[in-house]
Amino acid sequence: MKILLVDDEKRFVILLSKRLALRGIDTDHANSGEEAVAKVTDHHYDVAVLDVKMPGIGGIALERKLRLLAPGMKTIFLTGHGSETDFKIGSAESAHYLSKPINIEILLEELKNVMGKSSV
């Protein structure tokens, strides 16, 4: 399972990436929507963990783009706003989301759920 972490807060994604790596999960990270698109174009990821609110391409728009590039890739949204309004705007009705600050154990649980649904 390879995960792409996308958040404009560089230190956050690095720390999260390292913590997941310590737990044996292969991760990559990007600090903007553009960078994420480039990475997904070049590499395969099972799950993308996207911050909803980012400068440039936001999480919702990014999810739409990534879905076109990698239709089988699952998405988990991170939101600091705690509001689900954004998700109504997006098309991903079955999208998973976690509110910041996230608990690593809950993130792991969510990853399991996501992957479980895709029978991977």
Next chain:
Amino acid sequence: MIGRFREAVKLIWPEFYPKISGRLNPYFTIADYRKIWGIGITLLTATALVPLAVATITYYQMVQRLVDSELVLRTERVASNARRAVTFFFEERLDALKFTVNEIGFDQLTDADHLLAVLRNLRLGFGGLADLSVIADTGVQIAYAGPFKFEEKNYGNQVWFEECKQHNYYVSETFNGYRNVPHMIIAVKGLRPDGSFFILRATLETERLFQTLSSYEPGAHADIFLTNRSFMLQTPSKYYGDIFEKMSLPPLNYSRKTQTVMSIDNKLRSIITGYAFITTKQTGTPFVLMVVKQKAGMIGALLAVRSNFNWVVGLGTLIIVVVVTVLCTIMVNLLFRADRSKAETMVLMEQSNRLASIGQLAAGVAHEINNPLALINQAAGYIKDLFIIEKRYQNDEVIMESIDCILDAGDKCAVITKQLLGFARNVDTKIQKVNLREVISDVLIFHEKEAVYRNISIAVSMPKENLEIETDPGKLEQILLNLVTNAFHAMEDGRSLKIQASASNEEAVVISVSDNGCGIPKENRQKIFEPFFSTKPKDRGTGLGLAITYGLVKKLHGSISVESRENEGTTFTITLPICIREEEGKNEDTPGG
């Protein structure tokens, strides 16, 4: 009947009269309704009464002028007639004496018998003649016919003799003679063949003159009398003095014609005086004829009519004042009620706006804190991961405790920001049929153990039939859970909780959660739905529970109210629609509380 009476009283009862005070005060558009009411009554009354007053005064003045004019005319007419009669009285007697002087002549008149015969004839013709005497040009009386013996009396130095000698005629004032009876003298000068003169003098009793005058007396409140030119009374007067006294009326100016003046007499009666200076064609006389009429007596009938008119005007004024007062009261009442209703709405809006503003602020703060919090959380988590997974410092309790402390604090902050966001959140509303009994049972499961442990009894009262509404079950559960949790916090051990649910009408259900706990102080009741307002100890509450509940109830198109008595308990009552459309739920604004 009583109901209608009450409605009428309510309509005109001045609700606005007590001074406006309390929380509604700042929202009233008009601060002083009493003033508005007073000004309204004054202006409307003045508008209605001023024309009435002007018309009444004008009418009175016009009538008064007409009446005065009529009274003056009447008085003048009486005075003129009486003047003619008095003038004629003197002229007639002077003519008779002149005729006697010319016709009979000096020689025969000085004959005592002849003179007596003339006296008798004159008495027969005119009456009231006391005596006759003939005075020679020396002033010595040379013949006399009458009851006294006045022969050879000398009048040469008397005023009347000189007057008659110069003007041929003479009329005296009234005076008391030897008999102490009022009388007057008239005298006529005659010429003898030798060119010398003599005077025929007659003494007149005044009775006949008095009779002549009193025949013109014009009524009960009128007086007619003669004065001399110094205004000494020459005949008796009913109101202004006795004969030979000074008349108790102001003196009058000389006039050749009959005159009328209006004045006030010594007893402050309004009077009209008609007067004439009596002058005969032969000579002037010392007499002034006076006709005095009291206005009050003459216009008695008019005063009676005026009294009736005053009553009508007074009654009209009273009706106008009452109608204006009632109308003003009704209008100001309506205005006041509309203003009060607006003020109440403003208070509610202010509360709602305040909660909405706080909600937005809370959401903003939470969002801004969440990102750095996430970083702290991950950093601390990563350090702990390193220590545990890579087994560095794993036995250093101080470091491990410190990291746990950071993580715990981060978690607590996360709980608070989540609550803040929950307070402001515009979550999806998922409408479905909900069985109230089931929802209440689900909620009570959370507190079952605590109730047993604390010996708190729980009673649920519901109608037997299933009470179902279409709403968001999650939100309803959260609402009830918050209220039940609050009730448990408010109660000491051994108390009781009561939940009631019923359909208030075909469109709404009412659910109440009552406890017999500590109650909410009056000063706090307005604030309990505001975020961060809490009376609980700091470690037990964030002050968001009821704010969130308020927001959720609004989200479900319901309303929430609270009744509480200190040390007796509190009842929260929520009213929810039996059916709400999903769109309404989704489009609802972010709740303020």
